[in-house]
Amino acid sequence: xxxxxxxxxxxxxxxxxxxxxxxxxxxxxxxxxxxxxxxxxxxxxxxxxxxxxxxxxxxxxxxxxxxxxxxxxxxxxxxxxxxxxxxxxxxxxxxxxxxxxxxxxxxxxxxxxxxxxxxxxxxxxxxxxxxxxxxxxxxxxxxxxxxxxxxxxxxxxxxxxxxxxxxxxxxxxxxxxxxxxxxxxxxxxxxxxxxxxxxxxxxxxxxxxxxxxxxxxxxxxxxxxxxxxxxxxxxxxxxxxxxxxxxxxxxxxxxxxxxxxxxxxxxxxxxxxxxxxxxxxxxxxxxxxxxxxxxxxxxxxxxxxxxxxxxxxxxxxxxxxxxxxxxxxxxxxxxxxxxxxxxxxxxxxxxxxxxxxxxxxxxxxxxxxxxxxxx
Amino acid sequence: xxxxxxxxxxxxxxxxxxxxxxxxxxxxxxxxxxxxxxxxxxxxxxxxxxxxxxxxxxxxxxxxxxxxxxxxxxxxxxxxxxxxxxxxxxxxxxxxxxxxxxxxxxxxxxxxxxxxxxxxxxxxxxxxxxxxxxxxxxxxxxxxxxxxxxxxxxxxxxxxxxxxxxxxxxxxxxxxxxxxxxxxxxxxxxxxxxxxxxxxxxxxxxxxxxxxxxxxxxxxxxxxxxxxxxxxxxxxxxxxxxxxxxxxxxxxxxxxxxxxxxxxxxxxxxxxxxxxxxxxxxxxxxxxxxxxxxxxxxxxx
Ligand SMILES: Nc1ncnc2c1ncn2[C@@H]1O[C@H](COP(=O)(O)OP(=O)(O)OP(=O)(O)O)[C@@H](O)[C@H]1O
Ligand SMILES: [Mg+2]
Numbered sequence: 001x002x003x004x005x006x007x008x009x010x011x012x013x014x015x016x017x018x019x020x021x022x023x024x025x026x027x028x029x030x031x032x033x034x035x036x037x038x039x040x041x042x043x044x045x046x047x048x049x050x051x052x053x054x055x056x057x058x059x060x061x062x063x064x065x066x067x068x069x070x071x072x073x074x075x076x077x078x079x080x081x082x083x084x085x086x087x088x089x090x091x092x093x094x095x096x097x098x099x100x101x102x103x104x105x106x107x108x109x110x111x112x113x114x115x116x117x118x119x120x121x122x123x124x125x126x127x128x129x130x131x132x133x134x135x136x137x138x139x140x141x142x143x144x145x146x147x148x149x150x151x152x153x154x155x156x157x158x159x160x161x162x163x164x165x166x167x168x169x170x171x172x173x174x175x176x177x178x179x180x181x182x183x184x185x186x187x188x189x190x191x192x193x194x195x196x197x198x199x200x201x202x203x204x205x206x207x208x209x210x211x212x213x214x215x216x217x218x219x220x221x222x223x224x225x226x227x228x229x230x231x232x233x234x235x236x237x238x239x240x241x242x243x244x245x246x247x248x249x250x251x252x253x254x255x256x257x258x259x260x261x262x263x264x265x266x267x268x269x270x271x272x273x274x275x276x277x278x279x280x281x282x283x284x285x286x287x288x289x290x291x292x293x294x295x296x297x298x299x300x301x302x303x304x305x306x307x308x309x310x311x312x313x314x315x316x317x318x319x320x321x322x323x324x325x326x327x328x329x330x331x332x333x334x335x336x337x338x339x340x341x342x343x344x345x346x347x348x349x350x351x352x353x354x355x356x357x358x359x360x361x362x363x364x365x366x367x368x369x370x371x372x373x374x375x
Numbered sequence: 376x377x378x379x380x381x382x383x384x385x386x387x388x389x390x391x392x393x394x395x396x397x398x399x400x401x402x403x404x405x406x407x408x409x410x411x412x413x414x415x416x417x418x419x420x421x422x423x424x425x426x427x428x429x430x431x432x433x434x435x436x437x438x439x440x441x442x443x444x445x446x447x448x449x450x451x452x453x454x455x456x457x458x459x460x461x462x463x464x465x466x467x468x469x470x471x472x473x474x475x476x477x478x479x480x481x482x483x484x485x486x487x488x489x490x491x492x493x494x495x496x497x498x499x500x501x502x503x504x505x506x507x508x509x510x511x512x513x514x515x516x517x518x519x520x521x522x523x524x525x526x527x528x529x530x531x532x533x534x535x536x537x538x539x540x541x542x543x544x545x546x547x548x549x550x551x552x553x554x555x556x557x558x559x560x561x562x563x564x565x566x567x568x569x570x571x572x573x574x575x576x577x578x579x580x581x582x583x584x585x586x587x588x589x590x591x592x593x594x595x596x597x598x599x600x601x602x603x604x605x606x607x608x609x610x611x612x613x614x615x616x617x618x619x620x621x622x623x624x625x626x627x628x629x630x631x632x633x634x635x636x637x638x639x640x641x642x643x644x645x646x647x648x649x650x651x652x653x654x655x656x657x658x659x660x661x662x663x664x665x666x667x668x669x670x671x672x673x674x675x676x
Binding site for chain 1: 570572573575576577578579580581582583586590591594595
């Protein structure tokens with residue numbers, strides 16, 4: 001397989017609105033055929049970045065390239081990208097078919113071919129037979145499909161989607177997730193997709209960029225974002241996490257030890273950490289990677305085969321239990337006052353009865369589970 | 376909420392009765408009296424006998440008066456057209472102005488309402504008359520150019536002031552000036568409601584600004600355009616002061632003729648017939664418009 005070709009490049013792009021720096025020196029490359037997600041909290045600059053690519057905003061600094069060509073000053077109607085708006089922006093005075101045909105009509109595509117392509121696009125989004133309807137006779141999900149068809153029928157190099165699922169209810173959103181992913185595979189168009197919903201990004205994207213306050217925090221595959229976050233912000237934003245502040249005590253090439261005043265025992269890691277001596281580090285530990293064991297009545301602490309004794313095992317007391325159906329979340333108070341979240345799947349119908357409130361427990365985790373963060 | 380309001384009949388009656396009575400006593404009844412007069416004839420200087428004659432209407436549809444009515448519609452149509460052409464860009468500019476500029480621009484549009492129409496019309500006369508400042512400016516430029524050409528031995532000769540007042544041009548110009556705010560405000564209201572992302576979607580799909588205007592802005596602003604046209608056209612047809620002050624002998628509009636019947640000619644029945652003829656024609660025009668637009672909507676469904 002040939003190396004994937006870069007289709008979009010942001011080169012040191014910044015956007016200022018008066019004093020507000022909405023996008024701060026973003027450099028980013030997106031390859032052809034990717035399903036790329038831009039993820040971040042509200043107001044972090046995702047929409048602004050997307051609108052600069054679509055041509056509705058001009059970068060204050062930097063350049064944007066599509067297929068190697070600088071398009072920073074190209075008007076929106078001359079760019080090989082199309083957008084699905086958050087509000088869908090379906091023309092209310094046109095039928096579904098006219099909406100989809102609009103982009104082809106202004107391009108001067110002849111009638112017969114236009115009709116064929118509109119038909120095909122409507123089929124693609126499963127709206128065959130809806131061509132004669134007016135948008136106000138459609139449901140929200142159907143309107144969104146019209147917006148999709150209208151953009152896809154132009155065969156863009158890149159399809160931009162600004163929170164396309166946020167206006168749909170939870171069930172429909174989930175259904176549309178897999179449908180969008182399938183659609184992208186079928187048409188092979190590069191999708192650049194904005195969301196503030198991390199589940200959405202993890203479920204659909206082949207690669208994600210996490211933004212915070214206009215800055216690009218990390219660009220990685222969904223599993224790398226989750227398992228190897230590069231900062232406290234990313235670790236905290238993607239999924240839920242326990243963060244412990246501490247100091248590196250041992251740092252060898254094949255293991256490291258962190259001392260945290262928030263935990264009574266040391267944290268042992270099965271890998272070295274580079275470039276962090278003397279400074280503060282943070283250890284990120286996902287709740288589902290912490291095991292829960294019964295304590296008290298003379299029970300010994302659990303033994304972890306990959307970890308020397310006295311590390312990664314902490315005594316505590318269950319303070320809170322949240323039963324979520326498929327899993328339960330336990331808030332465990334450990335010595336020193338810190339509360340640690342752990343998560344346990346309810347593998348059988350009886351599992352949620354194993355532990356109760358105020359029960360003494362051991363928390364334990366493997367040497368490969370924690371991630372050390374330098375910022 | 377809606378329901379409970381509808382149930383409060385007493386409140387409705389209490390709130391609704393005074394304006395209804397007012398309209399009845401001071402608008403509909405006098406209108407009916409005049410309507411009655413249109414079927415009557417003068418018996419003496421002060422006495423009118425309503426005897427159901429159609430003589431006044433027959434009189435009114437003679438070519439002389441019909442011509443003036445048609446001319447009134449023609450002037451009104453021109454006025455409306457110019458207001459639309461001038462007002463649309465103004466409304467667009469206001470819509471897309473920053474919030475702060477927007478309120479100032481709207482204030483500017485409404486500012487003329489704070490001044491009496493008579494004063495505004497006289498002010499316009501000061502602009503347009505032969506010694507007015509349009510001609511003054513033109514004369515200044517003319518003389519400047521004349522000095523230049525004189526250097527090459529070809530002076531332009533003395534400046535002939537343009538006749539801008541007391542003609543058809545002055546009437547339509549004045550009407551456009553008076554009616555423009557009535558066109559701009561409904562247009563602005565319609566454009567302001569327009570979802571901006573629709574315009575962006577059109578651009579995004581490859582349409583230029585002009586295509587976006589034609590295919591998206593105009594159709595969606597249609598209700599505003601229609602009401603702008605109506606509130607400009609109807610008062611223009613019956614305009615009185617503007618043609619009276621700015622017009623010449625051949626640019627009288629129907630309202631001036633009607634005024635003469637009631638005042639100098641003291642022929643109230645004929646004046647009433649002319650008034651109502653105008654009203655019937657206006658209603659007819661609105662009815663046709665309503666039917667056409669209903670049919671169009673029906674077809675679109
Ligand atoms: N036209 C504008 N004028 C001034 N400030 C703006 C403008 N558009 C965006 N901003 C500011 O830029 C920042 C980024 O906005 P942006 O819309 O890109 O956020 P976002 O990541 O899309 O957020 P959300 O998830 O809420 O849609 C915000 O602080 C916002 O207030
Ligand atoms: Mg946004």
